[in-house]
Amino acid sequence: MSYKTKKVMPIGIVSELTGLSPRQIRYYEERKLIFPERSEGGTRKYSFLDVERLMYIAEKMEDGLQTYEIRRMEKQKNQEELRREMLRGQLNAAFRQRT
Amino acid sequence: MSYKTKKVMPIGIVSELTGLSPRQIRYYEERKLIFPERSEGGTRKYSFLDVERLMYIAEKMEDGLQTYEIRRMEKQKNQEELRREMLRGQLNAAFRQRT
DNA sequence: CGTGTAAGGAATTCTGACACG
DNA sequence: CGTGTAAGGAATTCTGACACG
Numbered sequence: 001m002s003y004k005t006k007k008v009m010p011i012g013i014v015s016e017l018t019g020l021s022p023r024q025i026r027y028y029e030e031r032k033l034i035f036p037e038r039s040e041g042g043t044r045k046y047s048f049l050d051v052e053r054l055m056y057i058a059e060k061m062e063d064g065l066q067t068y069e070i071r072r073m074e075k076q077k078n079q080e081e082l083r084r085e086m087l088r089g090q091l092n093a094a095f096r097q098r099t
Numbered sequence: 100m101s102y103k104t105k106k107v108m109p110i111g112i113v114s115e116l117t118g119l120s121p122r123q124i125r126y127y128e129e130r131k132l133i134f135p136e137r138s139e140g141g142t143r144k145y146s147f148l149d150v151e152r153l154m155y156i157a158e159k160m161e162d163g164l165q166t167y168e169i170r171r172m173e174k175q176k177n178q179e180e181l182r183r184e185m186l187r188g189q190l191n192a193a194f195r196q197r198t
Numbered sequence: 199c200g201t202g203t204a205a206g207g208a209a210t211t212c213t214g215a216c217a218c219g
Numbered sequence: 220c221g222t223g224t225a226a227g228g229a230a231t232t233c234t235g236a237c238a239c240g
Contacts, residue, residue, distance in 0.1 A: 123201065
């Protein structure tokens with residue numbers, strides 16, 4: 001696992017890095033926009049990728065979007081990616097090509 | 100600053116990642132082998148590079164080296180690098196070359 | 199020298215709730 | 220809906236010291 005995706009930061013650091021309040025960060029988790037891991041004791045752990053995602057979320061919030069709208073956008077993006085990958089898989093299977 | 104060098108991890112995470120005890124990690128700091136940053140409240144913050152360095156230190160310790168020997172090795176390495184860089188600088192100046 | 203541990207305190211984080219709008 | 224805040228408690232970290240070897 002890369003340094004970018006490894007969950008290692010406490011919420012205080014993430015708050016400093018993103019400019020968001022701990023309250024905001026926890027709320028975005030409640031709204032299924034962000035998914036930190038937990039330590040044994042229950043404290044949240046975030047990755048740099050999470051920090052990037054939070055900054056992206058912050059932008060969208062500033063644009064006036066609601067959390068469920070952002071979540072919907074993310075889901076759409078993922079589904080488009082899936083579609084593209086499945087298409088690529090089918091093409092590969094059909095023509096026996098290797099990338 | 101890259102994800103590798105940004106100081107963001109608390110000592111508990113570093114302990115998990117390296118397999119070293121917090122006591123050992125603090126001791127290596129006392130012996131000037133590692134240099135975490137501090138939060139306002141005084142808690143230590145480490146980077147992934149620090150984690151790598153700690154694993155390197157752990158190896159050397161297992162080899163039976165003492166902390167001052169490891170510190171001496173590091174210093175030597177740095178000085179060699181400096182020498183090489185200065186030499187490169189002089190050559191560039193002498194021949195007006197650009198890399 | 200290098201590391202474990204118990205001690206006491208401080209910084210950090212957690213959750214659920216109330217408030218505002 | 221999104222966020223601030225005070226509340227109480229728990230997890231985490233801090234330092235200095237003693238112990239062992």
